[in-house]
Amino acid sequence: MSVDRSMVGRELEPVLVEVERGAIRRFAEALGDPNPVYREGRVAPPTFPTTFRFPLTELGIEPSRVLHGEQEFEYTRPLRAGDRLVCRTRVADVYERTGRLGRMTFVVVTTEGRDEKGAPVFTARSTLIVR
Template sequence: MLDKGLIGRRSEPVVNEVEKGAIRRFAQSLGITDEVHFDERAAEAAGHRGLLAPLTFPTTFRSSIELREALALGQRGLLHADQSFEFFRPICAGDHIQVVAVIADVSERAGATGPMDVVVVEDEGRDEQGNLVYRGRKTLIVRPAPREA
């Protein structure tokens, strides 16, 4: 079982610059065709400050919590089980989003191959004025290390 003392561990703030090319590549990789993600004129005509980032774009943002290191995972596997976002305004090209992540929960559950740890990480993204842009929450499953043959 992972140490419950990890709960509450916060990252240092990390600023993520939202770039046009990154928005275009991300939207393309998802098969999105709406021009607000590719054409600046279309985005501005729709009322946005620049190219509009797709709703799941914050998955690309970095925080300073390195989960493998923070959780001392070693050879244990990490599975991304769930993710959700709450938005307070759209994210657009040119934004600088400061992200702080916190380990919100650590628990143990029974799995098909034995006990597994479940880690919940919450993050907040704020703009340059300190306004909340989004909150994210992801659930990670930490699987046992493979057994030696």
């Protein structure tokens, strides 16, 4: 596995994600969030896109070697049950740091989710630590 700066700018194949009412309910329950809008599965909690899976192996990254470092989201509107989103993920940055356990590689990816009309719904920025 070779993760280096040459990956910056690389895009994964787009992924179609369907936001399902049951998945929203289960996610809200797992969080312990009592908000009825989430518990009824109508609207997804703000961190719901963490459940979306993207093929990191396309980048040569073995998922079992990844730690979740950081996540942030920006929305133009809430995610709703029934949304079908085309998600595009791109490598925004790659850098290394040395810690107590040695060198670690940090991969920053951005994911943009757009609805079926092409309107932006959310942008996520994730920092992955590859060990």
